[in-house]
Amino acid sequence: MTMRDESPAAPHRRRGRLTVYLGAAPGVGKTFAMLDEAERRRARGTDVVVGLVETHDRAATAAKIGTLEVVPRRRVTHRGTTLTELDVDAVLHREPQVALVDELAHTNAPGSHHPKRWQDVHDLLDAGIDVVTTVNVQHLASLTDDVEAITGVRQRETVPDQVVRDADQIQLVDLSPQQLRRRLAHGNVYRPEQIDASLRQYFREGNLTALRELALLWLADRVDDALTRYRTDHDIATTWPARERIVVAVTGGEESETLLRRGARIAQRAAGAELLAVHVLPTDGLPSAPPAAIAAQRALVESLDGTFHTVLGEDVPSAVVDFARGVNATMIVVGVSRHSRWRQALLGSSSAEIARLSGAIDVHLVTHERARSGAPLPSRLSSLSPGRRVAGWVSAVAVPAALTALFVALGRGAVSLPTELMMFLAGVVGVALVGGLWPAVAAAVVSFVCLNWFFTPPTGMLTVADPENLLALVVFVLVAAAVASVVDLAARRTVQAYRSRAEASTLAALSRSVLSGEDTAQAVVQRLALTFGLDEVRLESRPDDRAPWDTVAHARRPAGASAAPSTAVTTEARIDDARRLVLVGRALPASDRQAIEAFGSQAAIVLEHRRLREQAASARELERAEATRTALLAAVSHDLRTPLTAIRTAVDGLAMPDVELDREDTDALTATIQESTGRLERLIENLLDLSRLQTGSVRPVLHPTSLEEVVPLAVEPWLAELDLDVPEDLPLVHTDAGLLERVVANLVSNAVRHSPPGARVRVAASSSADDVELRVVDAGPGVPDDEKETMFQPFQRLGDTNTGTGLGLGLAVADGLARAVGAAVTAEDTPGGGLTMVVAVPRAGGRR
Structure with missing residues (x-):
């Protein structure tokens, strides 16, 4: 690669902006659109030059260039043929504000600075020059196979999708198939002798329609990425229905297949819609459905071109809605509750709660054979462990009974009623700390009965003679329930706060280590596995959308690490098109998606840092090698030539047939040969030793x-x-x-x-x-x-x-x-x- 000189201010110069005119097919007018853009910018006073515009012998295109300044092309001779290419050095020397470079996917002639023109464009962007360029959709690398299947033509010149995706602005240039065929028939695209064959082959109406759809779908994906970045950068949590995303809430029951197929049919009504299935696991990690059923539904979703996601949540409706908002969904598909009517009346239903929480997201309620069948579902009333729940219900009875026995033993009148109320209230708070809200409410009710029966006149019956005592008992129950609710909520928030603080501390430490260059991708995935208690974490990457995933870093939780029981759940967290995290183990709650994304971002930074370090090390090696070669050539040109010249002169003197040398002259010439030969040997030995040292062969x-x-x-x-x-x-x-x-x-x-x-x-x-x-x-x-x-x-x-x-x-x-x-x-x-x-x-x- 040829090294170019740059001014000292180059590292501080802003990077140029890239504008791409994306053509849905050849001949749609992307070059004309680019030249129109150049005219508009020049009219605003911008310094614009034509780096390279391919006219293809079209008079209209050549005339369109008009008075725009054209940088002369670089001529390259290859196999007896003279080719012209973009002269990158000439454009850099000219230093315009904007350069036009046609046909981004073009392959340069051998001997050029770079093999591809898009790499030349990157040189211009790095120099702070804005570039306006063109490319057709069939030249995008990820669409090569699709284009060949449609048109029967294999594209040899391609450009990586990411090059176009990273553009600051993409303009789609499109024509209807009928318009483009008329343009072709009028001779505005190809020479007359090529028109008939083109209309019959590549430019068939079906081909052009398919290419047009490919361009629109590809651009929609790029716009969707930009929208996601914008919403993330601006902390926008509300749903923007820019693209149909159908979220199906599955329980693992038999009705889930019906919901998934209904969601798939809804998604098929809108081109480019996405189908996402979400299954919520309880916070204790216990599965709500047999693993085989979940696996079967995952396979069904994938067969319907959807994705399956498993999240963890204390409350199923909240977890589903949080997930839907996180993916910017436009509709949630849920099934009619399987609970009986009386249970729905008492406890409500998940579908109704999802509809209440969904806000701007539409909720589609689907009936099924299992609706209102009364089939039991696992309880989600508490996130406490089974042992604490049992202890809570036992203490709900034992604590009031113990206090009652204590005050009866002390004798009637030994303790006033207000004191007894406060002691029973303290007992209810203790029950709330152990067993949560509902055991505390039960303890309050039991305490009310005990206080009324044993300590409120008239005793021995559930009546109250003094209205003030009745008021005190009622207030006691209300206060006890309220305090129990607050204590239970505080306990939950404390657990969440500890967890959030641990995650924040871990992320902060991770960020510091990554930014300081002390961390690796392996350390990132290891931290992720330990922080979230996962069985296995893999960081994978791929060079393009169609390539298989390669594992960059892989970590497993240490065998001795403690964690809650886990199910074999595999979760994919996409970092970008080329990188993803694969998480194996327990399911993560919907609220942890942001933390996982933060870990993914840090992993991406690590990979980018590693790539930059490797590039920097390679550049340093090339720089040292270049300096060594330059110095070697400069030194060898004289220092090796000097002894050789002395040896040659002495040998010529000894070999002259017409000159007779005496013994002294002969000895002097021989000594010169010996001295110069020794010097030459030492120089060559040093060069060989240096070469051995630099190649590590010593x-x-x-x-x-x-x-x-x-x-x-x-x-x-x-x-x-x-x-x-x-x-x-x-x-x-x-x-x-x-x-x-x-x-x-x-x-x-x-x-x-x-x-x-x-x-x-x-x-x-x-x-x-x-x-x-x-x-x-x-x-x-x-x-x-x-x-x-x-x-x-x-x-x-x-x-x-x-x-x-x-x-x-x-x-x-x-x-x-x-x-x-x-x-x-x-x-x-x-x-x-x-x-x-x-x-x-x-x-x-x-x-x-």
Whole structure:
């Protein structure tokens, strides 16, 4: 990929806006519409240029361009044919406000910056240039198979759906099939020799009608996504009936099949309508229907092209309505209650409550064979555990009886009636805390009877002589019921508050870790499984709408984690078209959908962060590789050519037939060949070592080694210019002898090369508790402190312009090889001037 220069302000420049004219079929006039848009913008004073408009030899299209500025196209020669493409660099250099780019799905000629034109458009958008472009519906990647089935033609040039979906504005350009066929027949689309074949094949009226419907449905999905985002961004909870969504409330009973089929028929009346089935489970996790029945109804919904959802809720009608509002439903289909008339009169029915709560959502009531059959349904009166409910009803009788026994034992008159009322009221509150509302109401009634019979004159009968006492008893019952209701409600709200706080705390911690880059997709799904007590959570993604789902991250709840009993319920939470969460375990309440969506958003952020990190790492690698290649080419052009030139000159001198050389000249030329060959060998060895280091192909073999065996071999070529001090009693080092020898040789060669004439380089070794240090000391010019950070990078000559210093690879190779064997190379200043290179090699643990 060609690297383009950008101004320093580019990272802060706004991204350009993309406008797409979507054609329902070829020839509907999308290019004309784009040019009309350009004229309108230019009339408003906007700087507009034509980056590329395909006229297809149509005079009307060429004339439509008119006086718009046209950026010359880039010419590409491929297999002897000259092709013209969008010149992205020319448009970027021109810097217009708006650029017109026709045919977004076009495949570029080989040798272009990008293989596809939509990628060129992204370059323009990244540079802050608004782009107006065109594409036909048959070129959308997700519709390729559908278009082939309709027209019999396989589209070779496609554009990913997401590219068009992400556009800031999409304009549908459409014509009726009859109008388009007339336009084609008049020669406004194809050349005369192509008209008859086109009318008989691709442009048949049925084909055009089907393509038109595909375009409308695809655009409706995109508009629906935009509406969902808008409602979410603006916290709109009311239903907007922009699209028919039919929610069918199923109980798992035999009547559910009737409801589902009726809902499917209603959905079929409106094109693009959705069918969603929702089944509410009680808060204690117990199933309201056999799992086999739920599975059969799930399969039925899927066969009807609908989706099945399971939610958890304390109250069935509220959960159904909450779900319907959450999906922006337009109708709820419910069945007539299975309860008998007397039970409906006492307790009401779910269908009537759904109708009362639905608000703007229509409710369709369906009768069935099981209506009013009296078939029992599981109770939803309390969300408390069975043990607490039993304890509540027992205490509803036991607490008043105990208090009665206590006051009777104390004797009549020992405690006043107001005190007895307060004690019984306290008992009712205690029952409410244990068993909830209805046991507390029962306790209040029992307390009323006990107070009336035993403590209110005349005792021993259910009559009250003093009207004030009667009033006190009645007020007692009312207050007891009210207090019990408040206590029960407070207990429920406390549980909900604790749960909400836990979820908020978890989401806050998750957000902080994700935004700081400390979290992964695996951590997100693990947190989700633990927070909601799910058996299994999978984060899945796919490259396009028709590709299979791939698991990105997968988590299971630890075997020892406690959770409420769960049923095998699978819930799908769609993040976007390319990502989803699959939740396996207990069903989640409708109120948790928002929290699940928040987790999904964080998962999407994690995936996007991971993708950006990978792209950044790849870009850094490419940048480093590009810098290395550039520096290598710049250095090799001279530093490798110099010894080769010297060798060639010396060889030519020795081989000249008409020149007779004496012994001194021959020896001088031979010495030049030897010196240049040695220099060339060192350069090539350094290049090969650097290549091995950068590709990770260095494989050291570490074993105990003596420096006395390594250092003399490494410094042998420079012994005449060295002072060597390597004691014999040094401990062994844990290293690769061959690689460490290369490290020492490079450091010594560098020190000798930079030492002043006549100055000797000192090589000394000493040991510490953990390492053996080898010091290479020279008296050269030294290195400034600010350059010591970069001196170990390839091709760094540290300001030395002497070409005889080589490619600047010695220190880079030495540092890389040292790291490979577990050693470390550092630079220090030599007292009195110069540079000291310190090689710290880990000890092997034993002394000689």
